[in-house]
Amino acid sequence: MEQYRNNPRNEGSGVFTAVPHRSRCPFKCEGCAFNEGRSYLEPLEETLPNVPEPREMRYRVVCINDWHDSSNSHLEIVQGMRGYPLRFFNTIVPYFLHEFDAPVVLTLNAREDTDTKFWQLEEIPANLMFVRFRVNTWNIKLLWQAVDYYTGTRRVPLILDWVEYPKVSAIPTGYRKYYKADQHDGRRIWRVWFEEWRRVADLFTDDILVYTCGRGPRRQDRLCRNCGNCLREYFATRERMLAVMAKAEGPKLPQRQAEDLRHARWRDRLDRGFRKGGVQEGCDATAALL
Numbered sequence: 066m067e068q069y070r071n072n073p074r075n076e077g078s079g080v081f082t083a084v085p086h087r088s089r090c091p092f093k094c095e096g097c098a099f100n101e102g103r104s105y106l107e108p109l110e111e112t113l114p115n116v117p118e119p120r121e122m123r124y125r126v127v128c129i130n131d132w133h134d135s136s137n138s139h140l141e142i143v144q145g146m147r148g149y150p151l152r153f154f155n156t157i158v159p160y161f162l163h164e165f166d167a168p169v170v171l172t173l174n175a176r177e178d179t180d181t182k183f184w185q186l187e188e189i190p191a192n193l194m195f196v197r198f199r200v201n202t203w204n205i206k207l208l209w210q211a212v213d214y215y216t217g218t219r220r221v222p223l224i225l226d227w228v229e230y231p232k233v234s235a236i237p238t239g240y241r242k243y244y245k246a247d248q249h250d251g252r253r254i255w256r257v258w259f260e261e262w263r264r265v266a267d268l269f270t271d272d273i274l275v276y277t278c279g280r281g282p283r284r285q286d287r288l289c290r291n292c293g294n295c296l297r298e299y300f301a302t303r304e305r306m307l308a309v310m311a312k313a314e315g316p317k318l319p320q321r322q323a324e325d326l327r328h329a330r331w332r333d334r335l336d337r338g339f340r341k342g343g344v345q346e347g348c349d350a351t352a353a354l355l
Contacts, residue, residue, distance in 0.1 A: 069117050072131065073105055078289035079296065083116045083129045083152075085145055090133045092157060094175045094199075095228070095235065097132070103231075103252045104132055119148035126299055127152040135169070136161050153194055153299055159184045168194035168302040172226075173211055179228065180204045183211045186219075191309045194302045195222035195294070197278075201236075202243045202261060205268075216274035222298055225269075226278045227262065230255040247283070256282045 072082045089109060093100050106112045117127065127149040129135055135142050136158035143166055146152055153168040157175035169192055173183035179199050186193075198211050208225070215221040230236055233255055236244055243261040246253055262282045269275035276294050279287030289295065 070105060070112065070115060071117070074284075074287060075128075075289045078292075080126050080128055080289050081117050081122060082131050083127050083146065083149070084131075084133050085114045085116055085129070085142060086133050086137065087113050091137060092134055092176055094157070095179065095230070103254070106132070117149075122149050122151070125151060126296060128155065128295065129153065130155045134158065135165070139164060151299075153295070153302075159186060162186075162190045162193060165192060168192050168299055168306070170194050170197055172197045172199065174199050174204075174207065180207065183207065183214075185214055189219055189221055191306050192302060193221060195224055195298045197224045197226050200225045200227050200265065202240045202257060202265075203237055205265060208265075209268075212269060212272065212275055216272055220274065222274045222276065222294075224276050224278050224294055225266065227257050227282055259283070259286075 075082060084106070089100050090097070106115055127146070129142070129146055129149075129152055134156050135154035136156040139156075139161045142154070143164065146154075147166075153170065154165050155170045155172070156162075157172040159171055162169055162171065171184065171186075171193065173196050174180075179201070180203060183198065184196075196211075196215055198208055200208060212223055215223050230244070231252070231254055233241060233244070233246075236255060243258055244255045245258055247256050248254075259281055262277075266277050278294065279292050281287070
């Protein structure tokens, strides 16, 4: 494994990325740079797993699997990432949200669902940090439905994340006028025009829980230090989780004892999962972190 690399987009933001897997994400979402050979970690065969030194992350927020999925061998990932006290996970799968011991981000409409449907959670777990919606110019009606579902009575923040396409053929003919070719690390990609990006963002100016990932569609517009969504929602989610925990365990329980009890419960849950065959076949989490 080569020396650790942070996502260049995170520079100066206080957020560092960690990808503890050894292979590409199995979900292969369209427009994902990680699976299309244009991520900052290429060549993946030489750079994965890519995790920072835990001692250097004591006061920094670690974003786990921003280019992968934490539901892939999730029990091992949860256990392996405990060396990072300020961490959050990313996934497109809603079935294990309550099994993550830290805030988690859920992408609502990944893979073939991008233009047709989105996950509709019946119960909102306390550790749900925000939901991410993959936006393009032809799924705006679906976006409205997702915003209505999550930011209304459920009060869940929703982040607009515009999809970039490596081939113009992936864009319906009638919508290609809203995209332009750009270069990304020597590869041609198609990004939405800023004017269209702004028009869609302005649709939700009255909804304080709808945000955009970055300040525009261009690479320089999407620097994390100019955005702040993840840091804001991460600490808000931690406060919510601590409040739920304090209510469940009683107000007289000392904080250190409450933390020890929480960790013991999670260890017991993981151990039960392992004894029942919870170690998923084909696990590729790095053994050094377990």
